[in-house]
Amino acid sequence: MKRTIRTTALTVGALIGALALPAGPAQAGTTTARIDLRVLVVSDGGPATDAIAAELDTAGTPYTKVDLTRTDRPVIDAAFLADTVDGRPRAKYQAVVLPNDNPFAAGSAEMSALAAYEQTYAIPQVDAYTYARPQVGLQVPTFGGYSGSVDGVRAQVTPAGQAGPFGYLDGAVPFEDNSPTVGESYAYLSAPAAGADFTPYVQAPVPGTTKQGSLVGEYRHDGRRELVVTFVYNQYQQQFRLLARGIVEWMTGGVHLGASRNYFAVHVDDVFAADDRWDTQLNCTPGDVDCANGAGTPNPIRMTPADVDQAIAWQNSHHFTFDLAYNGAGSVDQREDNDGVDQLADKLIADRDKFRWINHTYTHAFLGCEQNVTVVPWTCATNFDGSTKWVGLATIDYEIATNRVWGQVAGLPLETDELVTGEHSGLKILPQQPQDNPNLGLSLTVEGVKWLASDNSRDPEQRKVGPATTVSRYPMNVFYNAGRAAEQVDEYNWLYTSRAQGGSGICEDNPATTTCLPAPLDPATGYSGHIVPLETRIALGHVLSNDPKPHFIHQSNLAEDRIAYPVLNGVLDGYDALFADNTPVVNLRMKAIGAELQRRAAWKSAVQAGRVTAYRIGTTVTVQGPAGTAVPATLPTGTTLGNAAYGTAYAGAVSGWTASAGTPLSFTLPSAAVPAAHPAGTTAPTAPAPRTAVPAGVTERVSATPDS
Structure with missing residues (x-):
């Protein structure tokens, strides 16, 4: 995986000709205006503005949403947009997002107010999805352009886009084409209009020609700047996920609250143990x-020393580290059955420093209710009075403590406050067990557990269990009971086809199941042709969504046919083909992920409660949040906080979290981040919008830390 950051060198002439980045705050007379670090999102209920709002939400960037479909919405006028604070002119929003270039009726006073506001304070505007026309600096598509589907099109970031807001991408922006029968993406492709000051940032070929048409570009006119987007999207589509960071960086000038990374972590459960095999x-x-x-004969799947060598080689080739969740009793049983020999454990312990390790309990016991397995599906056993029989405190303590001690004796580099229970047991599981085992929280207190894994498919929100905080993990649909591709396909067909086709009928019983199949997969090609691409797309979608939650597989998936690797390769190799070296995947261990989710939640609560104040005056950014709340910010390279350099480098900027004592934090931007801007009230209708220089490139390596 790429980690070294690439530096882009441009001549001054090429820079001026190719690029225009967001301008700094305007001058009001002789007083520098205050620009509040908040975005105005004007929505018509369409998917494009909602997608941008979702990106701001995820990053932790404050915004105000005005829904044009509501009759009780506020009127957008001069007082709504700006005022005066302590004698200083204040722009209440650092950027404006509109559903298109002008969503109001002809002659609208609201659009006039927005245009005047943007001119006065050099506020950029994003046209989330608009028709290509001269009013946005483009020719209409009927003049040598194109209107229609762009499913499967491979768009490209232009040199200006890579030197500017989309410099974190390697260049290609592939559009999804997940179904041959569903139109997924629609776009207008056209060239800049004659005489327009328009710079394309992302282009795609006009079908049947050698010409390129703009999909994303910047239009400068009348002292205003617009980012013109001419394709429709929603927040889940890969093409938007690839461009979302650049859209936010463009409209905020790289100065905004919130921080974003592309995360990927993979937990491998049941290490040292063996997983039962699916019977076809x-x-x-x-x-x-x-x-x-108890039907059938168990035929367990267990890794070998050769599988460990493969795992290490794969990690080295991808600059990635697995988290191994281990069960010590699996090795003890193996030695008892093989005259004291366990080659797998010997190999893993010898190579223990190649991995991260997590306590997964000693025997992988079920730690929720006592299970009645005489029926399928199982039920919770009950006492005479009908109450639930719970696994006792002593059993839970034994499972956690014994496995921890076993790992310490083996020299595993543990974090003793992390825990993954077997099958996430002890936590609620519907429909059988609608509440946590009350003994679980007590045991976590005794054993000093602070971070507890949960299953994102049934327990997605971070919550407290006794003293511990949950870390939700995404289950990959690479089954624990499959060591071979044919077994995986057989079980997949059973689960996701109809009863008439020999399947379980789960899709008939629950139409909301998203992995249903119209017909069984071919045993020979179904894994590589259907399951791998689907699981890759789902996991990569998480990576591109600023989502730090880990994924989990099982040791069986690294054994025999090693069926996990095609999916993992699809995610990481696919990622490297899309992103520049300055934007590596961040690979965190479980407690760091938990802390990241925890401080995000605290920050979101503070923003929603109106307890955060943030603004920019010239080269100074001031942020004040509640005491004890960490503040996330993304700022230009060269920013300082006090006398120290701020943040860690990522995607061409610096960002991170800063602990707040409840007093203002003062960041100083590099002087290059604040270009000259026109004085308030003196805009000329024909004046071009201001341009800025490209921030200096960064060359240091990025470490895999929570702030990197």
Whole structure:
């Protein structure tokens, strides 16, 4: 995986000709205006503005949303947009997002107010999805352009885009084409209009020609700047996810609250243990609770020393580290059955420093209610009075403490406050167990556990369990009970086809299931042709969404056919093909992920409660938040906080979290981040919008830390 940051060198002439970045705050007379660090999002209920709002939400960037479909919405006028604070002119919003270039009726006073506001304070405007026309600096598509589907099109960031707001991308912006029967993306492709001051940032080929048409570009006119987007999207589509960071950086000039990274972590459960194998005849897993009355003969799957070598080689080639969640009893049982020999454990312990390790309990026991497995699905056993029988405190303590001690004796580099229970047991699981085992929280207190894994598919929100905070993990649809591709396909067909096709009928019983199949997959090609691309796309979508939650697989998936690697390769190799070296995947261990989610939640609460004040005056950014709340900010390279350099480098900027004592934090921007701007009230209708220089490139490596 790429980690070294690439430096882009441009001549001054090429720079001026290719690029225009957001301008700094305007001057009001002789007083520098205050620009509040908040975005105005004007929505018509369409997916494009909602996608941008979702990006701001995820990053922690404050915004105000005005819904044009509501009759009780505020009127956008001069007083709504600006006022005076302590004798200084104040712009209440650092950027404006509109559903298109002019969503109001002809002659609208609101659009006039917005235009005047943008001119006065050099505020950029994003046209979230608009028709290509001269009013946005483009020719209409009927003049040598194109209107229609761009499914599967491979767009490209232009040199100006890479030197500017989209410099974190390697260049290619592939548009999704997930279904041959569904139109997923629609766009207008056209060239800049004659005489327009328009710079394309992202282009795609006009079908049937050698010409390129703009999909994203900057239009400068009348002392205003607009980012013109001419394709429709929603917040989940890959093409938007690739461009979302650049849209935000363009409209904020790289100065905004909030921080964003592309995260990926993979937990490998059941290490040292063996996983039961799917039986393709019984359509269940002998040895596990889904085979009624103990049917079938268990045929376990367990890694070998060669699988460990492969895992290390794969990690080295991808600059990535697995988190191994281990069960010590698996090795103890192996030695008892093999005259004291366990080659797998010997190999893993010898190479223990190649991985991160997590306590996964000693025997992988189920730690929720006592299970009645005489029926499928299992139920919770009950006492005489009908109350639930819970696994006791002593059992939970034994599972956690014994495994921890086993790992310490083996020299595993543990963080003893992290825990993954077997099957996330002890936590609520519907429909059988609608509440946590009350003994779990007590045990976590005794054992000093602060970070507890949960299953994102059933327990997605971070919450407290006793003294511990949950860290939700994404399950990959690479099954724990499959060591071979044919087994994976057989079980996948059973789960996701109809009863008439020999399947379980889960899709008939629950139409909301998203992985349903119209027909069974081919056993020979179904894994590589269907499951791998789908799981890759889902996981990569998480990576591109500023989502730090880890994914989890099982040791069985690194054994035999090693079926996890095609998916993992698809994610990381696919990522490297899209992103520049200055934007590496960030690979955190579980407690760091938990802390990241925790401080995001605290920051979001502070913003929603109106307890954050942030603004920019010239080269100074001032932020005040509640005491004890960490403040996230993304700022230009060269920014200082006090006398120290601020933040860590990522995607061409610096960003990070700063602890707040409740008093103002003062950041100083580099002088290059504040170009000259026209005085308030003196804009000329024909004046071009101001331009700025490209920030200096960064060359240092980026470490895998929570702030990197």
